[in-house]
Amino acid sequence: MSRPLVLGLTGSIGMGKSATAALFSARGIPVHDADAxxxxxxxxxxxxxxxxxxxxxxxxxxxxxxxxxxxxxxxxxxxxxxxxxxxxxxxxxxxxxxxxxxxHAQAPVAVLDIPLLFETGGDARCDAVLVVTAPAEVQRQRVLARPGMDAATFESILAKQMSDSEKRARADFVLDTSLGFAHAEAEVDGILARLRGMPSPP
The missing domain is CATH 3.40.50.300 (P-loop containing nucleotide triphosphate hydrolases)
Structure with missing residues (x-):
């Protein structure tokens, strides 16, 4: 029975994960939104x-x-x-x-967009993992700009998540979303090219 090559997509709050997931969707890649x-x-x-x-x-x-x-x-x-x-x-x-x-068993690549991918062991079902990141100050500005968000809530959420540095160390791919939309698009295209060059999963 065939299955897609599975890319796990994760990153701490405010790192640009949803925007990155949208780039994969725009390229026809099935994306599972764990939050949804x-x-x-x-x-x-x-x-x-x-x-x-x-x-x-x-x-x-x-x-x-x-x-x-x-x-x-x-x-x-x-x-x-x-x-x-x-x-x-x-x-x-x-x-x-x-x-x-x-x-989506017949798709060549599928994305699992899971905020707590590493924390819940979800990376075990992935063939590769992409971590989105950004400088800490950019992350903080993004999160505190959200309606109803305050510094205490932000810190409590961070405390439940694996550190950004540890996620990056465990990733197969890392995308810095602070470098602009064109950079992110090019990175996603490059990641897809590398994934499509990998052997098909059993």
Missing amino acids: AVHALYAPGGAASIAIAKEFPGILAADGSVDRGRLRATVLGHPERLAALESLVHPLARRAAGDFLAA
């Missing part, structure tokens, strides 16, 4: 919303979706609650990624 998949799981009737409601009573909004703000407040500062949540959500997210790859 989790949103679907948290939607009314979603597999995660049902499981989370059993584990954390009162966590659902009036429409039956997971109230993400309430959930965040419930697990913040409680490692055991966060671990329980992750034990529910991560397997469902992995299944969604597997379903995506099965649906």
